[in-house]
Amino acid sequence: MRHTIAVLVENKSGVLARVSNLFRRRGYNIESITVGKSEREGIARITLEVDGDELVIEQVTKQLNKLIDVIKVSDITHDEMIERELMLIKVSADASTRAEILQIVNIFRANVVDVSPKALVIEITGDRDKLEAFEALLRPFGIKEIACTGKVAMVRHPKEIK
């Protein structure tokens, strides 16, 4: 099963390498990893998506906790949470297809961030299902490039990960 794990770490050089090395060395499977700031100075927040059974996930969280630079590890899979990722898609679009693509963009509440004679760059945020559906609808037009952030997640109020 796929788990979402929020990790608070010291915002120091090398911390991301320590985390990703741990996964490589112990043979755990990272589906996605994102890093960014947290609400506190000096602390970064990593969101991990990991595939594994309960025992694997138990080990993952314990091994992460063992890293000195890791401050807190929370498996938020079973919490009520908001999860988002951001995707940029460059799709082929000329005069004949542009209108149809824009319609799809509107339905998904995505944004066109760049227009050129032969292509559009579209920005979309949402959960994985939404992004996959969007991508599938655009595929027939010819996707030239995709860049994706991986997931960030947050548990709904009142629970906080601190």
Add this chain to the structure above:
Amino acid sequence: MRLTGAQIVIEALKHEGVEVIFGIPGGAVIDIYDALYDSGIRHILAHHEQGAAHMADGYARATGKVGVCFATSGPGATNLTTGIANAYMDSVPIVAITGQVATHLIGKDAFQEADTTGISAPITKHNYLVRDVNELAKTIKEAFYIARTGRPGPVLIDIPKNVQTATADFDYSSIEINIRGYKPSTTGHIRQIKEAARLINESKRPCILAGGGVISSGASEELFKLATKANIPVATTFMGIGSFPQDHPLSLKSAGMHGNYAANYALMECDLLIAIGCRFSDRTTGKVDTFATKAKKIHIDIDPAEINKNVIVDVPIVGDAKIILKTLIEYVQEKKEEDWLSYIRELKESHPLTYSDGTSIKPQLVIEKIFEVAPDNTIIVTEVGQNQMWSALFYIHTKPRHFISSGGLGTMGFGFPASIGAKIGRPDALVVDIAGDGSFLMNIQELATAVENNIPVKVVVINNRALGMVRQWQELFYKKRYSATILKEVNFAEVAKAFGAKGIRVTEKEALVSALKSAFEYPGPAVVDVVVEQEENVLPMVPPGAPIDQIIGGK
């Protein structure tokens, strides 16, 4: 006080109570060595950085203190890595300080540059690259704290050359340690402890499995009290050897691949397993899904990640073994399960360790004779392979920190430098490295270290002209195809003499005891080279991947 980075290193080490450093100088640590020169701290010059790391390791195991080693950047640091990995696997507290190229050269592939923190990250408990001299003192204090607390382990500090020459204020005692990601818990959950006591009180066939954690937490006395209060037989892991006196009636000695018959059987037959400070390594459990399946399991360990890692347990207790056992003993009732104890007695009596003596010298005999000749407070250090397993099996180990061996990593070449470190930490004890010829050759250059510093360690080489353990596997599992395991005979007595040590060669059984005695009495380093039977096997043995009650050999 304003000091250079190099002076800060030395002053910080003094504050930490460091009495000896093992190392080799080089361009990137020359400033630290300059500060060391008239510091009063003893320095032992090793002859390969691997040796320096093992010396620090041996020192730490023998004393319980943090061992310290120095190396220069690049090859100095990479040579340390085997020693660091070895300490990591066996949870030994060492602090390794390495020089690094100047900060402006890092990443430029400068002369003698290596990514030391990158290389050592998976084999250290933690490591640091210090880019700012103002962070240096705090870093060293944290490093020692991390190395010795919680589950002990090696910590590496990489210090660029320009950080060693820059200056900063130094006030060590005012530095407070507060690492938000590192708060080891020690006391154990009281409800879990009570639950463990309930299981012990109710059990009919309890068995303790004591690991290296009992030794590192100094919990041997508490282990003894627990075992004797409820009459629980005690098996140890390989790393736990010495945690419980092997001459005690409740001792089952060590378990595992080359464990004792009674220990393995007791683990498989018990209805309650009390595992203390051990990590259920594959060498201990054998085929893990067949291990102790009849037992409920209590697991006491300071490292939460060890709980349910290899073996699923019923009652985990996370904390320091000594503290937890103290509490646990209070809730455990005195009892004596006669049926179980007589079964254990029978197991022990019907399956003693044996070997067939012959005209040639048998390795097992050498170990037995060392035991006869050596005084009570002897520290036995071993290399890795057959010599190690015979030392574990045929010597009677009664005290913690008196059996020092590379358990997890299985590092050939560990024993001799580790014995030098152990002897420096415990000058009162006789320190004997029981070696194989293959292992001894891997760090034999440290004979120069022992002789230069007149460190009276003793090496007994079980010289079988083979990489014996691999040869044994080839004999048993590879149709005697001795691929790359038969060695040319080396006369280690002559080698020892060439280095300036005492060397004695033994080829006749009758000469063995007098050779050992004269080596042990000699005031300097001595090597006894005992030419033994080549094709002798370590038995009993559990084939790799088999359940631990499928035992080859022995009775």
